[in-house]
Amino acid sequence: MSRPEYGEKPTMLNVPSYTADVVLPRKVRPPVTSARVIVVGASTGGTEALKVLLEPLPPDTPPILITQHMPESFTQSFAQRLDSICRIRVKQAEDGERLQTGCAYIAPGHSHLLLTSNGPAWTCALSQAQPVNRHRPSVDVLFRSAANLGGANVVGVILTGMGRDGAAGMLEMREAGAQTLAQDEASCVVFGMPKEAIAAGGVQEVLPLKDMAARMLQLSRIPAR
Numbered sequence: 001m002s003r004p005e006y007g008e009k010p011t012m013l014n015v016p017s018y019t020a021d022v023v024l025p026r027k028v029r030p031p032v033t034s035a036r037v038i039v040v041g042a043s044t045g046g047t048e049a050l051k052v053l054l055e056p057l058p059p060d061t062p063p064i065l066i067t068q069h070m071p072e073s074f075t076q077s078f079a080q081r082l083d084s085i086c087r088i089r090v091k092q093a094e095d096g097e098r099l100q101t102g103c104a105y106i107a108p109g110h111s112h113l114l115l116t117s118n119g120p121a122w123t124c125a126l127s128q129a130q131p132v133n134r135h136r137p138s139v140d141v142l143f144r145s146a147a148n149l150g151g152a153n154v155v156g157v158i159l160t161g162m163g164r165d166g167a168a169g170m171l172e173m174r175e176a177g178a179q180t181l182a183q184d185e186a187s188c189v190v191f192g193m194p195k196e197a198i199a200a201g202g203v204q205e206v207l208p209l210k211d212m213a214a215r216m217l218q219l220s221r222i223p224a225r
Helices: 048-053 070-087 138-150 167-175 194-198 208-218
Strands: 036-043 063-066 087-092 103-106 112-118 121-127 154-159 177-183 205-207
Touching: 036 048, 036 167, 048 063, 048 070, 048 208, 063 112, 063 138, 063 194, 070 087, 070 103, 103 154, 112 138, 138 154, 138 177, 154 167, 154 194, 154 208, 167 194, 177 194, 177 208, 205 208
Parallel strands: 036 063, 036 154, 063 103, 087 103, 154 177, 177 205
Antiparallel strands: 112 121
């Protein structure tokens, strides 16, 4: 893509840096279903990393929720671009939609993306609550929602990006029983977000980007503990 790299959006230093508490509390609940779900967070360098991650995935891949730091004017076209080259469907997430196997849902640039449920089915929700870690959408919000509801049915992935968004949420997911992966430094454009998640203790495995899709699929097919 010939346009500038997506990722960190300009922020004012005097803007408060809220945690995910401003969007939803930390409250772990039993999963409503045994179906697996994958959650992914990325920022600077993430557009190309997501292409590498998603392109080889087969149509029976569990649903994937993705928060990529990106201006709202680009998220729809970004989803469409990925959809045109991937075997799975890729689309911009809509509030309240039921998650489908073989589909990846990109957070729109104006809203946080959350894993939710409706009866025995995974759904997603959008929230325009305060930015978290100065971002909306925020990776921490997505990861907390997955920790609260998904437990051991979740596979969490954190990719290249600047800053610390996602570190706290990945630790919460791991504490809830999720499998957690981080992109290694050598394959990152910016190692900030994976590095912070590793330092916080939330990452179980660190992998090169080229190996991430296969390992993610393998973990998503292991029965929950």
